[in-house]
Amino acid sequence: MNFALSIEKNARHLLNEETPLQTVMEEAQRLTAQHFSLHSSCGGTKGRHWRMQLYVPIYVSSFCVNQCLYCGFRSPHSIQRKHLSVEETVGESQYLLQRGFKSQLIVAGESPKVSSTYLAEIIRHLRLIDVVPSIEVAPMSVEQYEEIVAGGCHGITLFQETFDRTLYAKYHPAGPKSSYEWRVHALERAAEAGMPRIGYGVLLGLAEPQRELITMMEHAAKMTAKYPDRTFAFSLPRIHEGPTGFAIPYQVTDELFVRMYCALRIVFPKAELVLSTRETPELRNRLASLCITQISAESSTEPGGYVLNTQKKSDSAKQSGGNFNGQFLITDNRSAEEIADWLTQYGHDVQW
Numbered sequence: 001m002n003f004a005l006s007i008e009k010n011a012r013h014l015l016n017e018e019t020p021l022q023t024v025m026e027e028a029q030r031l032t033a034q035h036f037s038l039h040s041s042c043g044g045t046k047g048r049h050w051r052m053q054l055y056v057p058i059y060v061s062s063f064c065v066n067q068c069l070y071c072g073f074r075s076p077h078s079i080q081r082k083h084l085s086v087e088e089t090v091g092e093s094q095y096l097l098q099r100g101f102k103s104q105l106i107v108a109g110e111s112p113k114v115s116s117t118y119l120a121e122i123i124r125h126l127r128l129i130d131v132v133p134s135i136e137v138a139p140m141s142v143e144q145y146e147e148i149v150a151g152g153c154h155g156i157t158l159f160q161e162t163f164d165r166t167l168y169a170k171y172h173p174a175g176p177k178s179s180y181e182w183r184v185h186a187l188e189r190a191a192e193a194g195m196p197r198i199g200y201g202v203l204l205g206l207a208e209p210q211r212e213l214i215t216m217m218e219h220a221a222k223m224t225a226k227y228p229d230r231t232f233a234f235s236l237p238r239i240h241e242g243p244t245g246f247a248i249p250y251q252v253t254d255e256l257f258v259r260m261y262c263a264l265r266i267v268f269p270k271a272e273l274v275l276s277t278r279e280t281p282e283l284r285n286r287l288a289s290l291c292i293t294q295i296s297a298e299s300s301t302e303p304g305g306y307v308l309n310t311q312k313k314s315d316s317a318k319q320s321g322g323n324f325n326g327q328f329l330i331t332d333n334r335s336a337e338e339i340a341d342w343l344t345q346y347g348h349d350v351q352w
């Protein structure tokens with residue numbers, strides 16, 4: 001049996017409703033403890049504690065030339081757009097560092113304002129203040145990624161959104177993102193440029209979820225074989241509510257969502273599994289006890305949402321009032337301290 005077939009067979013079995021979810025969850029939890037526990041005594045079959053990395057996104061620009069039908073930032077959506085200068089971004093970063101967050105993810109829409117030189121400069125500044133920065137931005141060339149890696153970038157996250165070519169074309173009708181090929185090979189270019197951490201993701205809700213997960217696994221498996229010295233990571237962002245006029249075509253239940261994350265853990269035992277604040281506190285707690293190793297906290301999806309926007313604390317009120325300028329709605333509104341407390345009480349070693 002070839003490699004791709006064995007991934008597909010294993011994943012199909014794990015995703016099959018007839019495979020008891022309890023069995024899948026227990027195996028995912030065992031493997032996570034085995035590979036991520038800081039204490040060898042917790043790494044055996046009974047261990048269920050491990051190190052949990054907190055991280056926070058910094059949105060630096062909501063300008064975007066793309067028209068992704070599912071996104072609140074899409075052009076020409078009428079939102080108040082903002083682009084942070086390098087100095088403003090460093091201000092946001094310093095504030096978050098004082099709060100304890102060392103792991104920070106720089107996020108931006110696709111725009112000429114977000115060049116590799118701009119990103120590399122931000123990253124150099126953040127490295128100087130002891131932040132560990134990563135990026136989640138539009139696909140770039142090998143040379144552009146090299147510039148960013150040379151600045152000290154720790155990792156990249158790049159969601160393919162959907163691996164279904166037909167649906168991809170439908171959801172991305174215009175703009176540079178309409179090129180499936182340019183996007184689907186971006187993580188290979190980043191790896192070629194020397195990026196230490198490579199982060200995959202699909203946006204759940206856009207296409208048949210099981211097929212999406214398996215295709216992502218097959219892509220990642222080839223990369224893990226080619227670049228065994230890198231850290232690999234996966235996230236499964238799920239659309240809960242699209243912009244006005246966008247109906248979610250493939251709803252993913254909580255049970256399937258949990259099963260998919262656990263399947264990722266079993267197929268990629270050493271990969272970082274990442275969970276965002278799109279999900280409820282209850283579901284995040286459940287997944288954090290099963291297989292997640294990196295979790296965001298207190299996220300703002302608005303540029304300047306931590307310092308410049310002094311009304312940040314009223315984000316959730318603004319969101320429900322329809323006055324929202326972020327990319328998606330935050331569902332877990334607990335403070336970072338509350339999340340860290342829960343994780344610590346559960347038994348995890350929380351790293352900021």
Ligand code: SF4
Binds near residue numbers: 064065071177
């Ligand atoms: S998903 Fe990203 S690329 Fe697409 S419109 Fe939103 S910000 Fe732009």
